[in-house]
Each structure stands twice: as structure tokens, then as C-alpha cells.
Amino acid sequence: MRLFRIVALWCFILGSMAGLQPAKAQPAQTEVELSSAQQPEVEMADTLRQEGKIYVVVIVLLTVLTGLIIYLVVLDRKVSRLEKQMRD
Amino acid sequence: MKKNWWKALAVVLLVFTVVAGMLSNVPRLAILNETIRNLYFHVPMWFGMILILTTSVVYSIKYLRNPTVKNDVIAFEAAKVGILFGVLGIVTGMEWAKFTWGEYWSNDPKQNASAIGLLIYFAYLVLRSSFNEQQQRARISAVYNIFAFAALIPLLFILPRLTDSLHPGNGGNPGFNTYDLDSSLRMVFYPAVIGWTLLGIWIVNVKSRLEILRQRLYETV
Known part of the structure; x- marks a missing residue:
């Protein structure tokens, strides 16, 4: 999944x-x-956009964004797990 | 999983914003040059801030009608994330201004007004931290939050438009109007606004749930 x-x-x-x-x-x-x-x-x-290396910038920005989002997803899951423990 | 579709939507829209924001065609304008792409990153901070602070006010009003811990926590966390977006908006605006208007801070009416607006919200944080009693803190800060929001709207949307401003769409400045109609800008700008706002709401969601858990833990211990 x-x-x-x-x-x-x-x-x-x-x-x-x-x-x-x-x-x-x-x-x-x-x-x-x-x-x-x-x-x-x-x-x-x-x-810069045609032959230059703007794609490098896009990749770097995507890496930063991916990192932040993965961090948030992990945090979200931790809170969900705690909520489940609290309910039980 | 079904409840979390909007988080996936936020991720998709933000990835689209970064990729299309850097690679799509934009209007060719002197002075602005490629910095016009900041439209996809600076302006959504303010749109996001307004939407998240609106959420905060709604929960403050809800708290006053129905005083639950949940309403108070969401109002507070949303206000904090809104302030974060505002600070990011003002810093990115200063960086953009340095290279297009010549100064980080040129006492532009909208710059000044947004700084005042942020100070009003900083006072909200100070006010909140000065109470020990939970119900008193929640009630008084909810009332203050409503007044802060009521002060913020004219500061950002009415007062700067009454005088000349460097910001587009204010005073006699045609600004973005000339390329507001450009559909290639809109095609990235609207997804960017929704994406960044959803990211902010996601942070509010996680922080509120954590805070509610913490308070429940204190109750049981």
C-alpha cells in the first residue's frame, strides 16, 4: 500500500x-x-529552463517538501496510535 | 484512511505547485522577471493565514457558546499555525521586496499593516500564557481572538487600499491586474493556495489531537 x-x-x-x-x-x-x-x-x-539545471532546483525543492511531509505523516501516525491506546 | 483523503490532496497539490511553479510559463514583466513565481509561495502564506485564523475564530465563537476543551484547543492551535503562516508571509515578502522594490522594508502601507496585525496576534499568545486557570484563560482569549480577527481584516484588506501602496491591487497601482487574467498563473496559483492551506490545517489537526490527548492524560493521572 x-x-x-x-x-x-x-x-x-x-x-x-x-x-x-x-x-x-x-x-x-x-x-x-x-x-x-x-x-x-x-x-x-x-x-536556464531549457538547457540549464532548473530541474535540479525542482528536485531539491521536492526533496525538502517530501522530507517535511514524511515527518508530518509519521507524527500523524504516532498521534493516531496514542489515541487508540487512550481509547482502549 | 477514507477520512484522510484531504491530506493526500494537500501532498498532490504541493508537489504540483513546486513542479509547475518552477517550470510553467509565466508572463514576461520587467523588474519582476522570474520572481513572479513567488506568487505561488508568498501569497498563499497570507491566504492560508486568513483561512486558518478564520478557523480559529470560528472555534473561539463555538467555545463561547459551548465551552469544551476541544473547541478551546483547536482555536489556540489554529491561531498559532496562522501566526506561523503570517511570519513566513512577512519574511518571504521582505525577501521578494528587496529585489523588486529595492528595500526589505519600505514602509509600504500593506507591510506596516500586516506587521501591526501580527503584533496583535502576538499579544494573543502573551495574553493566553498569563492565566493559570483553564476556563478563565479559554474564555478571555476566545473573546480577544474575536477582536484580533476583527482588527486584522481592515488592516489587511481595507486600509492599504485607501492609500498608495507598492502591493498590487492597492491605491493607484494596477499591479497584478495586468496579468491577473493570465490563466497560466491562475492554474498554479489556486492549487497552491489550496495546497498550502490544507498543509496548515493538517498541522493544526495533528497538534490539536496531541494537545487533547495530553490534557486527557492529565485528567486521568
């Missing part, structure tokens, strides 16, 4: 990553054309 949940979570992460990438590839060019035609170019971390 627990393994299933972890697998499901990672499928979701990978799925959302895969879903975002093709959506990004196309508009990147049209947007550059737009911005150069209308206004002075606004600096964005395009290269």
Missing part, C-alpha cells in the same frame, strides 16, 4: 514534468518574436 502510493506520486511528478515540456517548446519562439516587436526584451531564465 505504501509502495503503491510512492509509485503513484512519482508517476504524477514525471507526468507533470513531461506534460510541461512540449507545451514550453513551441511558444518560446513566438514569444521572443512578440516581445522584440512590441517592447524591449524582458530578461527571463529561458536558457
